[in-house]
Amino acid sequence: MKLAKFAAIALAAATAVAGAQPIRWVPLADHFTATGPRQLVTVGAGAGRFHRLRIEGERGRPLLRSMFVRFADGSSQDIRLDRVLRPGESVVYELDGGARQIAQIVVKTQPDSKSAYSIMAEK
DSSP: OHHHHHHHHHHHHHHHHHHSOOOOEEEEEEEEEEOSSEEEEEOOGGGOEESEEEEEEEESOOEEEEEEEEETTSOEEEEEEEEEOOBTOEEEEEOTTSSEEEEEEEEEEOOEEEEEEEEEEEO
């Protein structure tokens, strides 16, 4: 009886996962090198609406200070990072107010020509 109940729960969970929408990450900045203290990423309203941002280390150990996100409606969100990302390591940040159109992102970093990062957004 316990095995049958477990199998039914597992089947229900698998069905729920199979029916879920896949997370779609859209690249906004690919392998940006932190050559200066600030990098500007222009996105534009045509890219769509996004719920979250993911920043990922690509090369070296970029020291990321903050991200300033300006939305298409003129509002903004300042995200404190203050962290080093190793290659393959990433962090995800929720955007305030749900799905939003992003106009641009300003990333503040410690200059390092040997380090790179990428930014993706979830649709």
